[in-house]
Amino acid sequence: MPLTMREPAHPGEIVREEVLRPLALSVTDAARALGVTRQSLSALLNQRAALSPEMALRLEAAFGVKADLMMRVQLSHSMAEVRAREAEITAGIRRVRASAS
DSSP, X not given: OOOOOXXXXXXXXXXXXXXXXHHTOOHHHXXXXXXXXXXXXXXXXXXXXXXXXXXXXXXXXXXXXXXHHHHHHHHHHHHHHHHTTHHHHHTTOOOOOOOOO
């Protein structure tokens, strides 16, 4: 059976499972520590919102999670989402080539 790649994790899943759960932090307490609303943190944790660079910096300051790493996780997740729709997105687009002079 061929191996298949799992879709890259959403940063919210990583924060929820690897940061908040081990610290036994509620969403409310974590949001307070980050200086954000409970709703904005909940949207990230439940994968309804992408990780912003600002939130990445907040996570680094509060929990020591490297902002650059988390932004790379977000990029990988976002690219996997669009790659899954690549044919639809690029339908009708033709490669532009330099003309011979």
